[in-house]
Structures are given as structure tokens and as C-alpha cells.
Amino acid sequence: MVLKVFRWGPGTRERAQKYWVKARQGMTVLDALVEVQRGSDPTLAFRYACRVGMCGSCGMVINGRERWACRTLLSGLARGVVTVRPLYNFPLIRDLVVDMAPIKSQMLAMKAVFVPGRRATDGGGFAQIGSNTRERRAVDGAVECIGCGMCVSACTMVGHDARFPGPAALNRVFSLQRDSRDGAHAERSVALLSEDVLARCHGQANCTDVCPMEISPTDSILALRRRAVLRLFGIAPR
Amino acid sequence: MRDRKTLRRRIGSAEAWRDTKAGMWAWLLQRVAAVGLVAVIALHLKDPFLRTVQAALLALVLLHGLLGIRAILLDFGLPARWHRLLFLLALLGGVAAFAFFWRWRWY
Numbered sequence: 001m002v003l004k005v006f007r008w009g010p011g012t013r014e015r016a017q018k019y020w021v022k023a024r025q026g027m028t029v030l031d032a033l034v035e036v037q038r039g040s041d042p043t044l045a046f047r048y049a050c051r052v053g054m055c056g057s058c059g060m061v062i063n064g065r066e067r068w069a070c071r072t073l074l075s076g077l078a079r080g081v082v083t084v085r086p087l088y089n090f091p092l093i094r095d096l097v098v099d100m101a102p103i104k105s106q107m108l109a110m111k112a113v114f115v116p117g118r119r120a121t122d123g124g125g126f127a128q129i130g131s132n133t134r135e136r137r138a139v140d141g142a143v144e145c146i147g148c149g150m151c152v153s154a155c156t157m158v159g160h161d162a163r164f165p166g167p168a169a170l171n172r173v174f175s176l177q178r179d180s181r182d183g184a185h186a187e188r189s190v191a192l193l194s195e196d197v198l199a200r201c202h203g204q205a206n207c208t209d210v211c212p213m214e215i216s217p218t219d220s221i222l223a224l225r226r227r228a229v230l231r232l233f234g235i236a237p238r
Numbered sequence: 239m240r241d242r243k244t245l246r247r248r249i250g251s252a253e254a255w256r257d258t259k260a261g262m263w264a265w266l267l268q269r270v271a272a273v274g275l276v277a278v279i280a281l282h283l284k285d286p287f288l289r290t291v292q293a294a295l296l297a298l299v300l301l302h303g304l305l306g307i308r309a310i311l312l313d314f315g316l317p318a319r320w321h322r323l324l325f326l327l328a329l330l331g332g333v334a335a336f337a338f339f340w341r342w343r344w345y
Contacts, residue, residue: 006245006285008243029327034304063256064253064254064256064257065256065257081289083253085245085253086245087245088244088245088246088247089244089245089246090242090244091242091243091244092242092243092245099242152257156247156262159246159247187342202265203261203265203309203312203313203318203321204259204261204262204265205261205263205318206259206261206262208261208318208319208320208321209259209260209261212317216317216318216319217313218318218321219317219318222312222313223315225313226313226314226315
């Protein structure tokens with residue numbers, strides 16, 4: 001199996017380097033990269049942590065699609081050369097390693113952090129929302145985000161408009177806007193109506209298609225849009 | 239985010255088009271149909287009886303309209319996991335409607 005890996009570092013020119021790896025049964029792309037690094041090329045840089053599809057650190061673009069390298073079997077890919085590239089729309093650090101800071105800055109720009117409101121406490125401490133309540137079920141999928149950045153990489157709008165906060169931040173905003181304990185709904189609602197936020201999503205669902213946690217940021221964004229429209233007509237969304 | 243080296247999907251790069259997803263094709267086709275409609279409507283106004291222009295007009299209207307209905311359904315709350323099926327239905331519905339109207343020959 002031939003891996004064609006994107007290589008770049010500060011002060012060096014971008015290039016694609018080919019490595020030959022003997023594919024074994026059950027071998028993942030991450031296994032292959034580790035083998036290359038331990039064997040033929042210790043300078044190859046890539047990021048990983050859990051190796052079992054939980055942390056999302058090893059997100060990269062394999063054969064043109066965002067995937068986590070630790071869960072992508074070589075046998076499951078199309079025959080021929082396997083291309084491995086870093087995530088799109090993130091600043092490069094080196095080779096396959098990107099700087100994930102934009103996710104944090106996009107979240108902060110959208111105030112996608114919990115702000116305790118009047119209902120944050122219920123007298124006996126921090127108010128809890130039961131797991132089987134309508135409020136909790138509405139955000140069941142959205143709260144599972146592991147911040148891997150694959151949705152941001154797959155989103156064509158993020159690449160086109162740097163002011164668009166991207167699917168990860170908007171998905172987080174969605175879960176906060178549905179949280180009755182949060183006290184910044186009105187403030188975020190104003191930010192959501194800016195021309196570079198909700199209106200910028202074209203509903204291509206690329207983010208939803210690549211999310212390894214099977215979250216649908218597209219649904220979150222469209223739900224935020226419907227709530228924004230209701231607000232414009234003076235109807236308080238549930 | 240823009241001042242440091244950042245990879246983007248570029249239109250001219252084959253690698254960027256690899257694994258282009260159904261939702262992207264649906265969006266792109268609807269836009270291309272809209273641009274095509276502008277040209278075809280102009281031709282149709284010049285000579286409304288040209289059969290090839292009529293066929294192009296019908297095909298583009300159906301494509302643009304049905305993909306628009308798909309987008310509206312998703313906007314109004316149909317789960318995004320249905321988007322591929324809706325794309326397929328729009329294409330198949332477009333072909334069926336084209337065949338029906340073209341065979342009908344209303345004049």
C-alpha cells in the first residue's frame with residue numbers, strides 16, 4: 001500500500017511524499033503512519049492520542065474525506081494510492097498537524113459559553129435538567145461534540161468567509177440556546193442574525209456527512225434559523 | 239486564521255473535488271441551473287418556438303425548482319439525514335416530470 005502524505009513545515013516547501021507500507025489485516029491509517037514514523041521517517045508529524053476513536057485528535061483528510069485515522073481501515077479504502085492531508089481551514093503547524101485554536105476563537109466570537117441565568121440555580125444548587133425531559137432530548141445529539149474539527153474542515157463556507165463561525169461553534173450555540181439555565185440567549189440571538197452567521201450556511205450538510213460522532217450541525221443551524229424567524233415575528237420559541 | 243498557511247479546497251484542484259458529497263452537488267446543480275436559466279430564458283424570449291430551447295427551459299426549471307423544494311423542506315425541519323434521499327427524489331422526479339410534459343405537447 002502506498003501512502004501519499006502531505007508534508008510542509010515552516011521554511012520548507014509544500015510537497016507530497018510517498019511511503020510504502022505493508023498492509024496487514026485490521027491495519028488503520030494511523031497504524032500505517034505510526035509505522036512510517038517509527039521506521040522510515042521519524043520526521044513525519046501527526047497528532048493522535050486515544051487511538052480508539054474517542055478523542056478526535058487524529059482527524060485528517062484521507063482520500064479527500066475528513067476521517068479519524070485511528071478508525072479508518074486501509075482495507076476499507078479504495079484500491080491504489082491513499083492520500084493523507086491535514087484538515088482544511090485550520091492553520092498548519094507541520095505536516096498533518098493543524099492548530100485547532102480557530103474552533104475556540106469561533107466559539108468565543110459567538111459567545112458559545114455557558115452564562116448562568118436566573119434559572120441556573122434551583123435553591124438546592126445548580127439546576128439539573130433530567131435526561132428524559134423534552135429540553136434535554138432536543139440537544140441529545142448536539143452535546144456529543146468532541147471538537148475534532150472535521151466539520152469545520154468539510155464546510156465550504158468556512159473556507160469562503162472567515163467571519164462565518166462554522167458548524168462546531170453554531171452547534172454549540174444551538175445547545176446553549178436550548179438550555180433554560182443559560183442567561184445569554186438574547187445576546188446570542190443578535191449575533192446570530194448578523195449577515196455572516198446563520199444566513200451564510202448553505203445547507204450542503206458536508207459537516208453532517210463527515211461528523212464521526214454522527215452529530216448533525218446542519219440540523220442545529222437550521223433549528224437556530226427557525227427560532228430566529230419566530231423571534232422576528234415576535235413568537236417566543238420553545 | 240487567514241494570515242498563516244492554511245489549506246483550502248480550491249476549485250481548480252482535483253484533490254479538493256475528490257469525495258464531493260451529495261449535498262454539495264445538490265447545491266451546486268441548483269446554482270448552475272439558475273445561471274443556465276438566465277441564458278435560456280433570454281433565448282426563449284427571442285424565439286419561443288425553438289424546441290431545443292423549450293426542452294432546456296423545461297429541464298432547468300424542473301431541476302432548479304425541485305432542488306429548491308428540497309431546500310425548503312430541509313429548512314422547515316425535515317431531518318438533514320434525509321438530504322440524500324431528497325436529492326435523489328428531486329432528480330428522479332425531474333426526469334419523470336420532463337418526460338411527462340414533453341410527451342404531452344400542449345400545442
